Amino acid sequence: MNHIIAPSVLSADFANLERDITMINQSEADWFHIDIMDGVFVPNISFGFPVLHAINKHASKPLDVHLMIVDPDRYLEEFKNAGAANITVHYEACTHLHRTLSAIKDLGCRAGVAINPHTLVNVLEDIITEVDLVCLMSVNPGFGGQKFIENTYSKIRALKALAAGRNDNLLIEIDGGVGSQNALTLLKAGANVLVAGNAVFAAANPLLAISELKQLNSDILTA
Ligand code: DX5
Ligand code: ZN
Numbered sequence: 513m514n515h516i517i518a519p520s521v522l523s524a525d526f527a528n529l530e531r532d533i534t535m536i537n538q539s540e541a542d543w544f545h546i547d548i549m550d551g552v553f554v555p556n557i558s559f560g561f562p563v564l565h566a567i568n569k570h571a572s573k574p575l576d577v578h579l580m581i582v583d584p585d586r587y588l589e590e591f592k593n594a595g596a597a598n599i600t601v602h603y604e605a606c607t608h609l610h611r612t613l614s615a616i617k618d619l620g621c622r623a624g625v626a627i628n629p630h631t632l633v634n635v636l637e638d639i640i641t642e643v644d645l646v647c648l649m650s651v652n653p654g655f656g657g658q659k660f661i662e663n664t665y666s667k668i669r670a671l672k673a674l675a676a677g678r679n680d681n682l683l684i685e686i687d688g689g690v691g692s693q694n695a696l697t698l699l700k701a702g703a704n705v706l707v708a709g710n711a712v713f714a715a716a717n718p719l720l721a722i723s724e725l726k727q728l729n730s731d732i733l734t735a
Contacts, residue, residue, distance in 0.1 A: 515699055516683070517726045518545035518576050519718075520709030521567060522558060523656045529563075532713070533570040539719050540726040543576040543598070545687070545707045547656075548591075550581035553605050554654035561594055568595030576707075578626060578687065580653050581605065585612055592619040600624030600647050600685075603631055613642050626687070628653065629661050633670040640679050645705070646671055651688030656709040660689025665701050672702040692724055699730035 519541050524532035536544060546564065551557040568575060574597035581587070584601045585608075591599055599616045603625050606612045616623040624645035625636065629652060636646065648667050651658035668684060675682045686703045691711030698706060706725060715721035 513704060515703070515726075515728070515730070516542040516685075516705040517722055518543040518685070518705060518707045519712045519722060520545040520547060520656060520687075520707050522547040523709035523713035525713070526559075526563075529566065530570055533567060535718055536722075537570070537572045539722040541573065541722050542726075543574045543705075544571050545709075546575050546577045546596075548577060548579050548581060549654060553582045553602065554580045556654040561590060564591075564594040571595070574598065576600070576624075576685075576705075578624075578647060578707075579605075580626075585615065588612075588615050588619060592621055596621055598622040598624055598645060600626050600645060602653075603627045603635060609639055610642060613639070617644075622683075624683075624685070626653075629663065633667050633674055636671070637674060640675055640682070643679070643682070645683035645685055646675075647685040647687050647707075648703075649688055650686050650690065653688070657714070658689055660694055665697065668698065668701040668703055692721075695725050696728050696730065699728060 549556045549558040575595050576598045577596040578600045582605050599621045613623040622644040626647035628649050650661050650664040683705050684703050685705035686698050687707040690706050690708045712718050712721050
């Protein structure tokens with residue numbers, strides 16, 4: 513499949529949100545990545561429903577909602593109603609992950625699970641057939657613009673092996689520190705969704721930065 517590019521709105525200019533959303537609409541990006549942080553699960557607070565509704569009003573592409581919050585079950589329906597196409601919860605925040613993922617699917621959304629850098633891919637062994645997307649955190653969640661954790665490559669390979677024959681359509685999303693310096697290597701390792709915040713919004717030409725990520729071809733063999 514062609515890989516998916518999901519610019520992270522966390523790095524947008526919130527005083528010019530409509531402008532930045534329009535830029536993503538006009539770009540080659542596939543999804544909007546939306547980071548929701550509660551100041552409890554992660555040491556930062558991002559934004560909530562009023563902002564999400566405002567984004568949804570202008571966005572013409574699916575909203576990929578990444579919940580860095582405790583007890584996400586309380587808000588799943590509200591996120592669906594605010595326009596979420598994908599809802600990703602954290603493994604570390606869900607006591608009853610199977611129930612949570614079922615509830616997301618019952619709402620008609622893609623069900624995703626994110627794991628922190630220290631969490632073993634193997635913990636997903638008994639849930640892998642139930643998920644549409646696994647988000648591998650390649651930074652400690654909470655902030656944009658952090659340094660990519662190199663161990664992510666081996667996690668991608670471990671996840672590919674875990675999903676093989678059981679969930680071959682699995683979306684493998686990499687979130688944190690992704691940019692032109694590592695995107696192709698990530699795709700070659702088996703990632704098929706790349707989130708990019710800083711690499712897009714701190715670029716001199718965000719449209720070009722998105723295009724360069726989208727046009728990478730992981731089928732081309734390097735010598
Ligand atoms: C981090 C968020 C990421 C973040 C990525 O907690 O989940 O989505 O916005 O930003 P960059 O690409 O700048 O690391
Ligand atoms: Zn995210």
